[in-house]
Amino acid sequence: SQYHPATPMVARSKQAALRLPLVVCLLCLNYGGDGFSTTTLATSTTSAGLGTREQKMTLSLSKDGTNVQKEGSRYLLWCGLLLTGSALGALHCRRTARAAKAMPQSSKSYALAMSRFQILGICCILAAQYTMLLIFGVYGSELLDPGDANKLYAAASWGACFLAAPAGVCFDALGPAWSTLLGGAMSAFGLGTAALVLGSYGAASLLVASVGYLLFGFGATLLNTVGLLAAVRVVPSQHSGKAAACVLCSAALGISFHTAVHAKWCRGAPFHFINYQITYSILSAVIGFMIFRSQSWKLALAEVEEQDADGKSSGDASPQSQSSTRGRIFGILKNKDFPWLAAIYLIPIAYCFAWLGNWPVCATSLGLPAEAQTRIGLSVGLFSALGRVVFGLLGDWVPKGRGLVGLELGFTASLGLFAGSFLLLCIDQRMFFEAAMRLQSLGYGGVLCLAAVALRASFSGEDLGTAFGFLYQILTVTFMLFNWACVPSSNCEGAECFKGFFNLSGVLHVGCVLWGVRRLLRASKRAALETKSP
Numbered sequence: 001s002q003y004h005p006a007t008p009m010v011a012r013s014k015q016a017a018l019r020l021p022l023v024v025c026l027l028c029l030n031y032g033g034d035g036f037s038t039t040t041l042a043t044s045t046t047s048a049g050l051g052t053r054e055q056k057m058t059l060s061l062s063k064d065g066t067n068v069q070k071e072g073s074r075y076l077l078w079c080g081l082l083l084t085g086s087a088l089g090a091l092h093c094r095r096t097a098r099a100a101k102a103m104p105q106s107s108k109s110y111a112l113a114m115s116r117f118q119i120l121g122i123c124c125i126l127a128a129q130y131t132m133l134l135i136f137g138v139y140g141s142e143l144l145d146p147g148d149a150n151k152l153y154a155a156a157s158w159g160a161c162f163l164a165a166p167a168g169v170c171f172d173a174l175g176p177a178w179s180t181l182l183g184g185a186m187s188a189f190g191l192g193t194a195a196l197v198l199g200s201y202g203a204a205s206l207l208v209a210s211v212g213y214l215l216f217g218f219g220a221t222l223l224n225t226v227g228l229l230a231a232v233r234v235v236p237s238q239h240s241g242k243a244a245a246c247v248l249c250s251a252a253l254g255i256s257f258h259t260a261v262h263a264k265w266c267r268g269a270p271f272h273f274i275n276y277q278i279t280y281s282i283l284s285a286v287i288g289f290m291i292f293r294s295q296s297w298k299l300a301l302a303e304v305e306e307q308d309a310d311g312k313s314s315g316d317a318s319p320q321s322q323s324s325t326r327g328r329i330f331g332i333l334k335n336k337d338f339p340w341l342a343a344i345y346l347i348p349i350a351y352c353f354a355w356l357g358n359w360p361v362c363a364t365s366l367g368l369p370a371e372a373q374t375r376i377g378l379s380v381g382l383f384s385a386l387g388r389v390v391f392g393l394l395g396d397w398v399p400k401g402r403g404l405v406g407l408e409l410g411f412t413a414s415l416g417l418f419a420g421s422f423l424l425l426c427i428d429q430r431m432f433f434e435a436a437m438r439l440q441s442l443g444y445g446g447v448l449c450l451a452a453v454a455l456r457a458s459f460s461g462e463d464l465g466t467a468f469g470f471l472y473q474i475l476t477v478t479f480m481l482f483n484w485a486c487v488p489s490s491n492c493e494g495a496e497c498f499k500g501f502f503n504l505s506g507v508l509h510v511g512c513v514l515w516g517v518r519r520l521l522r523a524s525k526r527a528a529l530e531t532k533s534p
Contacts, residue, residue, distance in 0.1 A: 115296035126227035128254025159217025168469020177292035183222035184285020190215030245392025354482035387445025412516035414446030422506030
């Protein structure tokens with residue numbers, strides 16, 4: 001039977017389906033007007049007597065309680081609207097996907113496109129949740145003294161980095177829907193626990209709060225895993241670079257978005273901002289669970305698997321997944337592309353993770369003015385996003401429909417930007433520091449995006465999470481080494497402090513460039529042979 005969207009039965013079912021998000025929206029708005037600000041004030045009031053910082057914060061909030069309630073209501077108003085719009089969109093695309101089986105081919109193509117658009121949208125939202133971990137410094141000094149705040153951030157970083165492999169295993173074992181729900185629950189529970197004990201006992205509860213932030217870090221990296229891998233898995237292989245670029249750019253924009261929320265509504269009220277993070281985590285997880293459990297995900301995934309099956313029948317074999325986790329790990333280690341991907345994560349990505357957090361130390365030691373450091377800070381995010389877009393498009397380039405020439409060319413070019421930046425730093429650190437930072441940011445964006453494309457091309461869909469988590473896990477080894485090496489001794493100043501670090505990093509990246517050139521030549525020859533063959 002044909003699908004008729006205007007039939008009375010469909011209209012009645014649509015009206016019934018829309019009741020739930022509307023009711024949730026009304027409850028959310030009612031809670032925002034009556035309960036949210038009261039909770040914030042109560043949490044701040046319980047911290048009275050813990051120290052001068054907490055007393056000043058409590059007095060400031062008490063004097064301006066009406067304004068805090070107004071801002072809290074406005075903030076949850078936007079959250080309610082976000083929930084309603086996302087839920088309505090999810091239900092619409094779910095209904096469209098269910099009806100796709102009875103549609104003609106043209107209408108089914110439209111439903112498939114809408115499903116992919118919806119899935120990419122929630123993947124971007126999940127990736128932006130991960131950036132809440134990266135902006136801890138925005139509100140950490142308002143929450144605790146710098147030393148104690150750094151311990152909380154270290155706990156969150158441990159949860160995000162050292163538990164990356166379990167997060168990847170969860171993605172493969174549970175699927176994107178339940179992994180999203182678990183990640184949101186862990187993030188919300190961890191943040192809620194930390195806020196509860198800090199609001200009641202202050203710095204005396206640092207150990208329990210650190211456990212909470214450890215859970216928050218694990219939940220955030222699980223949502224990031226779902227966001228990135230679900231995006232590259234649900235689109236055809238020739239568009240995986242564009243999908244990865246879209247998700248990674250949204251993560252970069254998420255840093256600015258969350259920082260703007262803090263500056264607009266939560267400055268001086270850290271518990272208010274933690275409540276915002278909890279709300280965002282829960283909403284994104286619930287909406288993501290709805291989408292990944294819907295027919296939209298099943299329709300888009302079935303289409304991709306059908307295309308992959310056609311590719312296998314044409315001779316492009318892909319590795320098979322193992323049934324057990326141990327077998328999957330051994331299969332990943334024996335994959336012919338694993339050493340290359342390990343080098344990418346261990347050298348350029350680990351270097352950037354460490355250096356992007358410590359470059360101001362070098363800039364200050366070189367005597368760069370504040371204006372130059374501000375320009376560098378602004379350009380890092382801009383050039384990183386630009387690299388993700390440019391190299392994401394390049395990674396999808398397949399000349400004459402054969403080979404992975406675009407992917408290998410993108411890796412070689414982005415690694416070449418790193419090598420060029422280290423050459424400039426060897427000539428004159430102070431003169432070329434700003435230009436080198438821009439080149440490295442551009443290359444970092446490219447490598448980060450292409451790594452996701454390479455995962456999609458090298459591993460089966462059932463092993464993407466395990467492979468991604470395992471590579472992210474081993475990255476922490478060289479990250480700690482780079483992080484230790486790029487911080488000079490306290491009595492060292494000038495270019496000599498970083499000369500050895502830049503030289504060693506340059507040699508490692510040049511080695512990656514040479515390896516990339518070799519892989520590019522192989523891919524070009526393979527593509528030429530495939531073109532000549534009938």
